[in-house]
Amino acid sequence: MRPSPKTSLVALFTADILSALGTRVSAVAIPWLVLLSTGSASKMGVIAAAEMLPYALTGVLAAPFADRFGHRRTSVVTDVGSALAMVAVILSPGSSFLHLALLVAAGGALRGIGDRVKHVMLRPLAEQCGVGMLRVASLYEGLSRGATLVGAPLGGLLIALLGTYGALWADAISFALCGLLVATLVVLPVEESAEAEAPVKEPYWTALRGGFSFLRGDQVLIGMMVMTFAINVFSQASGSVFTPLWVEEVVGSPVVLGLLFGGFAGGALLGNVIFTVYADRIPQYRAFLIGALVGGAPRLLTMGLSDQVWLVVSVSFLTGIANASLNPVIGATLYTRVPPALQTRVFGLMGALTFAGIPVGSLLGGWSVAWLGLRPALLTAGGLFLLATLIPVIQMYRRPLSIPKYGSPAQPKTEEAA
Incomplete structure (x- = not known):
């Protein structure tokens, strides 16, 4: 049975917030793991940077690949990949610090582009549901802010209750659930799906x-x-x-x-x-x-x-x-x-x-x-x-702020937009 547009929108919001929670939990649990295993505050800072720098960069550098591969598919693959990267961290106790940093960087890179495409998918689903984008953006911001506030204390609570590796298992499960939600309940409008199935094969640097x-x-x-x-x-x-x-x-x-x-x-x-x-x-x-x-x-x-x-x-x-x-x-x-x-x-x-x-x-x-x-x-x-x-x-x-539709006379003209 095909999910309704409203179900798809709610599922996408849920997956996005789960991903934000997972990112915040990992931002607490992984540095804590490094502190326990190395006792080094400087390495805690390095491991945090190893996660967040790729997170920021892939939102830019991997965007043309996501457009070509399809936003929904990219979201599912990156969520599953994030879960596997976290499992790899869990199953590699005692590994070198460089090995851990590489796994953390891989997880951060995957979440960076995964979170980006989830954000992009909100527009077609909101329009299909007849919900204004200002209201959607406001709700998205509120839920994201709430996830950010809750995520760090939740990470500490999970470490206290389940131990460091238990918290990382919960983190891996949250990313897997994100992929499952998007794969089973998020269906983009027909024109978006068609575009994802047959994207314009634009050269990477041009894109x-x-x-x-x-x-x-x-x-x-x-x-x-x-x-x-x-x-x-x-x-x-x-x-x-x-x-x-x-x-x-x-x-x-x-x-x-x-x-x-x-x-x-x-x-x-x-x-x-x-x-x-x-x-x-x-x-x-x-x-x-x-x-x-x-x-x-x-x-x-x-x-x-x-x-x-x-x-x-x-x-x-x-x-x-x-x-x-x-x-x-x-x-x-x-x-x-x-x-x-x-x-x-x-x-x-x-x-x-x-x-x-x-x-x-x-x-x-x-x-x-x-x-x-x-x-x-x-x-x-x-x-x-x-x-x-x-x-x-x-x-x-x-020039008073307006929010014209793309392609309207008020929209700046570029070769790509045209």
């Missing part, structure tokens, strides 16, 4: 260049990409350097650190619920503008100017609410601005370029505190963050 060419010709997407990169830079600097140092300097209690992170996360989840419910009634330009201006810089500026814990926690909560509107609007813009044939490549490219802001933020956060001191670094970062978020706001003020 890869098509994503770069399209993105280069779309100023709205470039502005959003710059802003998202800036958010990753300053959010990472805040989370990994500024906030812990502020808490240590002001109160010296890890409880307050949990309050700050929890306040922002709670606000983000609440904001996502609100935005999902009212997505169709909130002007997207206004939501994006508020999210850009309120969702980042005020938190840093408040820590730079105040020692009041209640004030900083409250501002963190409010910035979390505002921040919840950004990714859904960006996601909906991508879905409806980028032609389906280019979505895997453009999504992967934007994801990789914005992801690069995370390591940059860690480095800049530490260097700025070393050079300037904590308070000046916070105020400088807050001012730069505000300036960075104003770039797309000014751009959209001159």
Whole structure:
């Protein structure tokens, strides 16, 4: 019996969230395994990088292969491959660190392109169900954020209950379930399936260049990409350097650190619920503008100017609410601005370029505190963050944000789009 479009959409969402949970669990369990086996903190960092760097790169470099092979098939194969890579880790106790790093890198690479094609498949299924892409993007962001919040504690709980290898077995099973869900319950619309069965056999470098060419010709997407990169830079600097140092300097209690992170996360989840419910009634330009201006810089500026814990926690909560509107609007813009044939490549490219802001933020956060001191670094970062978020706001003020369908007169013309 052929699954209904609604069943396919729910199954795809479920598989995507399972994959996100599995990735977060492995991000806890594998470094813990390395710590137990080697006792080296530096090797823990290397193994984390061995997973996340291929994850980011394959979203770009493997996109032409996924377009040729078919998105649904790619999703199933990469999920099964991720499960097998995890089983290989489990069945190789006592192996060399290099061998473990290679297995972890293989799993990260497979999940990188697997998660990318799941994201791309949401559009045809949502349209078949008659659900607006802004609402879908908002729901996707909320579930992904929830999986990220739950995944790390779940990893620790599984290690405590089942042991490190037991947690890795649970991880492998989660990836296998993702592949099973997509293989049995996700059926793309006829035209998408036909396209996957008989894709245009475009040369690899031509296909890869098509994503770069399209993105280069779309100023709205470039502005959003710059802003998202800036958010990753300053959010990472805040989370990994500024906030812990502020808490240590002001109160010296890890409880307050949990309050700050929890306040922002709670606000983000609440904001996502609100935005999902009212997505169709909130002007997207206004939501994006508020999210850009309120969702980042005020938190840093408040820590730079105040020692009041209640004030900083409250501002963190409010910035979390505002921040919840950004990714859904960006996601909906991508879905409806980028032609389906280019979505895997453009999504992967934007994801990789914005992801690069995370390591940059860690480095800049530490260097700025070393050079300037904590308070000046916070105020400088807050001012730069505000300036960075104003770039797309000014751009959209001159040309209000719209989300035209690909191929419409408002869509930038490129050789690939044409």
